[in-house]
Amino acid sequence: MQRDTRQRRAMRRVFMSAGRPLTPEEILEHGQQIVPSLGLATVYRYVKTLTADAWLAEVELPGGGVRYELAERPHHHHFLCRSCDQAFDVHRCPDEIEELAPDGFQVDSHELILYGRCAACA
């Protein structure tokens, strides 16, 4: 049986208002503004739990470790800023994208990552 703690409520709140994929370090920083004693090990542990519960989804972008975002959201992709290293959502998607595979290949999903400088860093 899962218990509801201050740390867990804080972490869920961080994701609810994040709007973009977060690294464990970012989750820690934002979470500590709500519960200052929050520790990194707790972040890693609960993030794994939430991913297993399909409440979070893993996002693997170059330039470091895994990031996490709310699962159950509309189809989207990501933009990775080379300057500030933050990830942003890209809500548009070319619809013919899964027809690019070689003959005989069955595509069931895809990931698209854009790189460059975000609006704030441009």
Next chain:
Amino acid sequence: MQRDTRQRRAMRRVFMSAGRPLTPEEILEHGQQIVPSLGLATVYRYVKTLTADAWLAEVELPGGGVRYELAERPHHHHFLCRSCDQAFDVHRCPDEIEELAPDGFQVDSHELILYGRCAACA
């Protein structure tokens, strides 16, 4: 001025006949069949050099660390087979792909990964 050593010739040869992206560990194993004394630190160092020289390119696919492949090849993407876990090249690419970013974002490159079952596993 760069020097040409047995280790470096061995590593370049490994990539010339690899035909797929390699992890540092794979480079080490294959390289040691040519130069047994080859060390992991040398692999990391030379791979970085070759990437800076644009002779190699980094490939980041989910499920582990960075892989490397020959750089000077036509623009392409990757298809990752969920069954055999092998990566294949995808040579087609939607041309309007970099126009999908939000306003004010400057895109300089992109990566596209298709997931599914390859022709052999389908």
Next chain:
DNA sequence: ATATGTGCAAACTCTTTGCATGGAG
């Protein structure tokens, strides 16, 4: 002869795990 490249081991970074304490139920 000179300075770059190499191998080793230590340092670093990121993530996971063991354990005693804290706190939800």
Next chain:
DNA sequence: CTCCATGCAAAGAGTTTGCACATAT
């Protein structure tokens, strides 16, 4: 009152770096 969750610190895994020696030029 029970256990699950937490925080800390140590342990792992992957990568980088400092140093003395080897070697390409």
